[in-house]
Amino acid sequence: MGVYRFVLTRQWVCLTLIALVLIPAMIKLGFWQFHRHEHRVAQNELIAKNLYAKPVPVTGLTSPGHTVPRDDYWRAVTATGTYDPAHEVVVRMRTSNNDKVGFQVVTPLVLDDGRAVLVNRGWVAGGDDPRAYPPVPAAPAGEVTVTGRLKADETSGDSGIKDRKGLPDRQVMLIDSEQQAAAQGRPVLGGYLELTAPLPPGGSPEAVAEPDHDSIGPHMAYAVQWWLFAAAVPVGWVVLVRREKRDREEAAAKAVPLEPASA
Template identity: 85%
Template sequence: MYRFVLTRQWVCLTLIALVLIPAMIKLGFWQFHRHEHRVAQNELIAANLTAKPAPVTEVTSPGHQVPRSDFWRTVTATGTYDTAHEVVVRMRTSADDKVGFHVVTPLVLADGRVVLVNRGWVPGGDDPRAYPPVPAAPSGEVTVTGRLKADETSGGSGIKDRKGLPDRQVMLINSAQQAEYLGRPVLGGYLELDGPAPSGGSPEAIPDPDHDSIGPHMAYAVQWWLFAAAVPVGWLVLVRREKREREEEAAAGEPGSGAEREPATA
C-alpha cells in the first residue's frame, strides 16, 4: 500500500522535503553563529568600556589599523584643538534618529602628531551645503577621554565616499584622508569623545554602543531547527493519510482507486 510514494507527485514532494531539511538546518546554524558573534561583541564592548583608560599614543600610531580587539577601548589624549581644520561628517544621526553632522576636530599632541576627535552630533542648518552651527571646541591644552574607533571606509561602513562636497565636509572619518588635509602625521583611527563636556556647550554626545541586547538570533535559530524537524513529521503524516484514504477507496470499491493521484495535503 506504500507503492504510491514512487509516483511522480510523491517523488517530487519527497525531493522537496529532502532539500528543505538541510537548508533549514543551515539557516539555523547561520542564526546561531550570529548570536555567538553578538554575545562576543557585547562582551568585548563591555570589557573595553570599563577598562582602565590608556594613553592613545600607546594604542595607535600613524598608519595603524585599529584591530577589532581595541574597538571602543577607553583612551586619553592631551593636546590643543586645531579648530581651523575642523570638519563635519555628513548624514549622521542623533540618538533620536535626527539627521545632521558629526563634528571631528583634530587634537594636536605635544609631539606634533594629531588624533582625530569626534566631538559629537549637531543638527544641520537651513542650507545643507553650508557649514552647520558648531559649538566651539575648548581653547588651550585639554585632556580628553573617549572610545577608540577604527578608520571608516566605504567597504566597512557601506557609506559612499562622495567627492565634490562643500568645504570642510566629509563622508567618512578617516585618518589617512585627514593626514593629507592637515599635512601632519595623524594617529590611526579616531577618538569618540566621552568627556569632559565643556561648560560653554558642546555637540550632542554620542551614546555608548549597545552591549546589553543580544537580539533575536537564537530564537530564529531554534525556529529554523523546529521547521527542519517538522518537515519529515509532516511528510509521514501525509503518507499515512494517503494510505488511509487509498485503503478506504479500495474497501468501498471506488473506481480509479488504483490510479495515480495527488498527494494528500494537510
C-alpha cells in the first residue's frame, strides 16, 4: 500500500473531495431533469385529454371570480351570447404563429344571463402608430355560439409579463377577468377562451395556435447525461490514480543507479 501514499497528499485529498462533491450533485441534477421530463409528459397527456374531450358549456367550469385550475387548462368549452365590441381590448406585445410581434384581440361575449366571458379571438398586426388602437376585424354581430380552449387569467408571476400602467386606451398587458369586470361594470367569468370555432373568414384575427403536446423536450437526455457524468467521476479518479502510480514507479526506476560491471 506504500506506493499509494501519494493519494494522501494535499493535491490528491482536494481532488478526492471535489469528486465526492461532484458525484451527488450530478446525480441530483439528473433527477431534476428527470422530474422535468415527467412533468412535461404529464402536461402533454393533460393537454391532449382536454383538447380532444367533448366540449362542455363554459359556465359549468368557471364563474365570476373563479380561478381556473390546472386540470381544466385547454378544456374544450362552448359559450353562446353576443359580442360586445365596445369593451373589446387588445393585448400588447404578443407574437403570431410565425413570431411577428403584434396584438391579441380580446372581445367580451355577453351571455343570456348578463354575465360575460372573455374571448381571445386571435392575433393582429399593429398599425403605424404603436400607441393607436390597431386595425381589428369586427366581431360577428348577433347571437353566436363559439368553441374555445379554456385558459386561466394571466398573471405577471406565471407569464413573466409586467402589468404596466398608463397604456393607451383599450390596450392591456395581461388577460385578466377581474380587471375587465371592473372596466365593463358587469360579472365576467374567471379565465378566458382561446377561440377555435367559428374562425373568421380571411384568417384575421389569426387564431392562437394549439399548444404543443407532442414533443417531450431534451430533459430525459439531459438526465442520462448527468448520470453518466456522475459515473465517470469515480472511473476518472481510478484512472488518474493508476497513471500517477505508474509515473511514480517509472520515475523511481530511473532514479536507481546502475551497478558497475564486474572486472
